[in-house]
Amino acid sequence: MKIAVLKEQADGERRVAATPETVRKLVALGATLAVEAGAGEAASFSDDDYAGAGAVVGSSADTMAGAGIVLAVQGPDPASLAGLADGAWLVGGLDPFGSRDRVDAYAAAGWEALAMDLMPRITRAQSMDILSSQSNLSGYKAVLDAAAEYGRAFPMMMTAAGTVSAARVFVMGVGVAGLQAIATARRLGAQVSATDVRSATREQILSLGAKPVFVENVAGIEGEGSGGYAGEMSPEYRAAQAELVSGHLAKQDVVITTALIPGRAAPRLISDAQLASMRPGSVVVDLAVEQGGNVEGAVAGQVVTRHGVRIVGHRNVPSRLAADASALFARNLYNFLSAFWDKDAARPVLDAEIGDAIRLTRGGQVVNQRLLA
Template structure:
């Protein structure tokens, strides 16, 4: 069983799908591992480190490979030398919401006879938590969003008492309390800000309070009781959206930092902040739009650019986890190892998937697109 680790070629992608740590673990399972030279360079992993872990360094790493590991889906044309029916295990972006994704690439994997496994389709169930790339990468993204916002803000986050007078604590508002939002709350709190947060899911109220932040919720219109489908929020009614806009408008004008994190799988990001709401904020305030690559939660946000509107700075990265390449790679690589190791059959010397997880993440098989989410 040969595993190949490819060098990422998408613009701005600094992560790698395996580290020397996971290479050793794969070899311990009985696999051989080939790594494309330079695959870990942007994540501060030298080729020599992979070699020391037991990997073969080869420009044609995918030749004869049974499993190809990637962060983003590799170009199907570059996988022609892989073994027949080889698995492609990566973040494949089948809905085309990011660089290097889209249905056309999925169709190309099918035409090439490859079995494409989209790690972002991992079901949110207890036994799959350690395999969930969205959770691990979103955690880092929530942290990085606050750090980047603090750099742009140009003022201190905590209250500071000095002989010359007192500096008031920054007020931070987190919109969307998934994994990224929870980490953003925790990070802003650690930096000393006064933090508030909102979500459409009622279950997040207790989570917000547990982190020491103030929950801001629409009380007049029912949101989602408990969790949304698969742990994600869903699109809300027009009545709720109107009530939420009114609530946000009254709250956002008092904030110094706003972090937006709202995403709906397979859909464009919901618009949370309008130009009129931006205009109500104090000059010098900062908004970080974590959903900018999926259309943006904030009117006027542009991927990878600082946009200034009404004296408010707006920033969002198309690939926020890639701004922390070493840590993001370490977590991503462990997710992939945990996934494959959980299904590794020692007698067959390869992973054998079950239907609960395999059926959820498998996009292509036998020359066809087979995932129900892509066939509906």
């Protein structure tokens, strides 16, 4: 089985889908690894590193020739995969809801597209979950980005000239990214609070030393959707939450929003009026900006100022930590392939539970039920 790793094509994408570490492990399974020259350069992995790990480094055409599996961070342009054999696997973060035309093209070409971003949230798939590994880094980087934009110190400082108060940080959405944001802000010495529509996250917030901010005694507080994601809230809950959050936002120095609902636009958490209530010099980091944004006025790929508040909307935050993000992403892919590797067949053979969840295309058709619904 030949596994190909191409240089990422998306603008600003610095990650790579395999590292010398995972190349070495895949070769040990019995696979042949081919890596396009320069594929890991932006993530600080040289061609010599890959060659030393056992990969064949060459041109894009040579890398693709005869490949049975292609690994990618983001779904490649179908035109770049010309010559890929019918039935070959394309494995990576394929953004099936946001890139449906590309998925249709994969189907028309006869490839089997496997979207790692649809990996089910079950215990045995945790080590394969690219969303969790990348979100963890996003939460960390969001705090550093906020600190860079905020014109003051994060921790309380007591000096002979007087005391500097600790920054007040509010995290909205306590998934993987939110939890890491809480932990990072706490490590930097900030006074941290957090909220989520899922009441089960209260204990997680407290365990990290932050203050939970929750609506009480209103229908819809549970907020638990499928797969551990937040679901839609009742109108009563949304109104109560908006009132509670408005009062809390006005007192905050830094706000980090992380709320996403798979397959849908990001929910609006902060309105323009709420931004106007914040003090000039405050900072808001919107980690959902590429899915429409949690913050009114956030612009993908830009840092903008509204009402004196800096709104940070960096694209592709994990890619801004390319070496670590690539290492985690590549391990997710290796864990996936190795878990299903059949030594006799010399290739991975998927089971129904995970295969049906992540398979987008097969036999020239789009087959994923979430895309067909």
